[in-house]
Amino acid sequence: MRKKKKLKGLFVALLILFTAHNAVKGQEGDEYVPCQVMPNLITNYNEDLASLRIAYVVEYSPERRARFEQLDKDYLAKLAKIDFESLPQECKVDYILFKRDREENLRLSKMEADEVAKVSEWFPFAEKIYEVERFRRDGSKIPDSEALALLYAGFTKEIQSLRARLRADESLGVLNVYTADNIITGLKTALRSSYEFYNGYDPLYTWWMPMPYENLTKALTGYANDFREKLTAGRLQMDDSGIVGKPVGRDELISLLRYNFIPYTPEELIDIAMKEFEWCDAEALKASREMGFGDDWKAAQEQVKQTYVPAGGKPALIRRLFDESIDFIKGHDMVTIDPLAEEVWGLRMMSPERQLVNPFFTGGTSISISYPTNTMEVEDRMMSMRGNNPHFSRATVHHESIVGHHYQRMMNNRYRSYRSFGTPFWTEGWALYWEFLLYSMDFPQSPEDRLGMLFWRMHRCARVIFSLNYHLGKWTPQECIDFLVDRVVFERANAEAEVRRSFGLRITPLYQLAYMMGGLQFSGLKQELVDSGKMGLKEFHDKVLRLNAMPVEMVRAILTDQKLTKDFKTSWRYYEQAPFWK
Structure with missing residues (x-):
């Protein structure tokens, strides 16, 4: 018995030692x-x-x-x-x-x-509809279908009266309209939950309720349309662009920046973007002169746009550019790439409807190709083809695939997968950081390629400037569109799509500036750890990918073993380390 206890004690000691060894190894390795x-x-x-x-x-x-x-x-x-x-x-x-x-x-x-x-005054019947859903969820009693049918009929008449008053109302703002739309969506969810539960099962419910339910849901749909028409009627639009959003104001911007561990004010971020623009301008002039256009880099950029591939030729181009990007990254041994990532990566076509708000290809497990379809107007087709030319596309294919969004998603699913701290400053910033890095390593093979990469870099600078000016209440959507066309040489249809996408209420006000600022954060972190000799480039990239998504300042806190408190506040003035690549 004593011998068994000794063996058991030895086993426990070994288990503790093994666990401790793995704990230390885990901070450096895969677990x-x-x-x-x-x-x-x-x-x-x-x-x-x-x-x-x-x-x-x-x-x-x-x-x-x-x-x-x-x-x-x-x-x-x-x-x-x-x-x-x-x-x-x-x-x-x-x-x-x-x-x-x-x-x-x-x-x-x-x-x-x-x-x-x-907006509660527009929904006096809401609580009773919520009660119907709670009654259904409880399930302990049989519904009084006759009373319920009369209740629904009463709601339908009440909505008809409210719709007449709503059409004449001029007091509602953009956020009021979106809130009302969300409330109506919830009310229809509540009604459908109850109807699908009882109808066809409860005989009396099935006899009484189909018509009152259908009439009420139709009334709510019409009510929602009346609210949405407020957005297109003209009063709530800032200009004639047809784009309706809601500037959140400086105080909310400050709150969101602090939440994302960005210690700069909106005005300081605009200044940073302007400085980055100056660098881009200087680089564009160098490329323009090499192409024979002198100091007219915009003319050189127009020449680059004319290199577009014909209809049907975009998928083959993207595949070739993907292979070039992978070969370059592997050739410089910049990051560990799992062969499975290359095996499962693929291509798909973007719908014409999606291209209205996303004029360029996007990525993930596959690249969604933005290129004209037969349903587009001829002028729009040409703008799309010029805006998605090979040199523009070559600049960003790695942003969407490896080592960008495709590989980010794969690594997030593998390592520290419990983490749920995703932020565009990490997701978009990491992908843009690779654009910065590859440009500095002469990935662009010609002045045309450099102008292609600079188009996107200017684009990210412009996103900071126009999105913040809009949310500060200084610029209208049309001024944002014009800025993209005049300053970055956007095709006008692409600029309109970009601005429309930027100001939807479903997108965070900081999303568009997160590209540039996240990229600058990762570039600053690389300078601090890699350029100083504290860590190898490949090691740095592998560690970042295995930590999963989080604010970049928190990546820095882990990699530098920074002193932390439970009430930590942002303080990393990452741009003071700039320029990173110049």
Whole structure:
């Protein structure tokens, strides 16, 4: 018996030693095991959130909002019980980011509640519809179908009366309209949930409810259309561009920048973009002179646009450019590339409708090719072909594939997959950083190629400038379009699509500036760690990809073992290290 106890003790000791060895190895290698408390907490939160989303399906309902708020409060309470100082560095970062996101969720939830309150007068029947869905979800009683049919009929008449008043109303703003649209979506979800549950199963419900339900849903659809017409009627449009958005204002921009660990003001970011533009101008002049256009780089750029491939030739071009990019990256041994990433990468065509808001190809597991179709007007076809010429495309194919979005997604799914701290400053910034890096390593093979890369670099500078000026209330959408056409030599149709995409309420106000700023952050981090000799280039790239997505300042905190506090605030003035590549 004593011998068995000794063997058991030896086994436990070896197991502890093995676990400790793997924990140290995990921080440097492929696994993440320095602690489990934060991965477990985040995983549990994500699973709880997924479960609540299944149970509480009614968008913008008070019940759903209150339940999600309670989830965030509960997990903040759990987080407060964790000894921050005892955590390893990566877990400290997880703690900071998890706390930040729960607090931000509560802030945004309050904003949503405030916006709903502003349009509540237009939905006096909403709470009774929410009650119908809650009754269905409980399931312990049989519905009074006759009373329900009369209730729905009453709601339909009430909406008809409200629609007449709405058409004459001039007080609603853009955000009011979007909020109302979201409320109506939630109400229709609630009605459909109940109808699909009972209809065909409950005999009385099936006899009473189909017509009242159909009439009510049609009335709500018409009501939603009336709200949306406010956006196109003219009063809510800032100009004649037809593009309607909602400038969020300086205070909200500051809040969003702090949330994303960007310590600069909007005005400072515009100044940075202008400095980057100056560098691009100087580089464009060099390429223009080599092409024989002297100092007229815009004329040289127009010449580059004329190199477009004929209709049907774009997929073969993208494949060739992809192969060139991969060969260059492998030839310089810049990052570890799993062969599976090359095997599963592919091509697909972008729909004409999608091209209205995305005039250039996009990426992920495959590249979605933006190129004219037979349904486009001839002038629009030519603009699309010129704007997607080989030199422009060569500049960014790696942005969308390897080592950009395609590989980012694969690595995120493999390493630290519990993390849910994605941000465009990491996603778009990392992909743009590679454009910066490859330009500095002479990846462009000709002055035409350099102008192609510079077009995109100017584009990213312009995004900072026009998006911030718009959200500061200084520029209209049309001024943003004109800026892209005049300053970056955009095709006008492409500029309109770019601006339309930028100001939809579904996109964060910081998304467009995140490309340039994230790229500058990664470039600054490379200078700090690689150019100083502290880390090899390939090692740096592999480590970043295996840490998963997060604000770049937090990547820096891990890689530099920076001193952290649980109430960490952004302070990294990354641009003060510029210029990185000049």
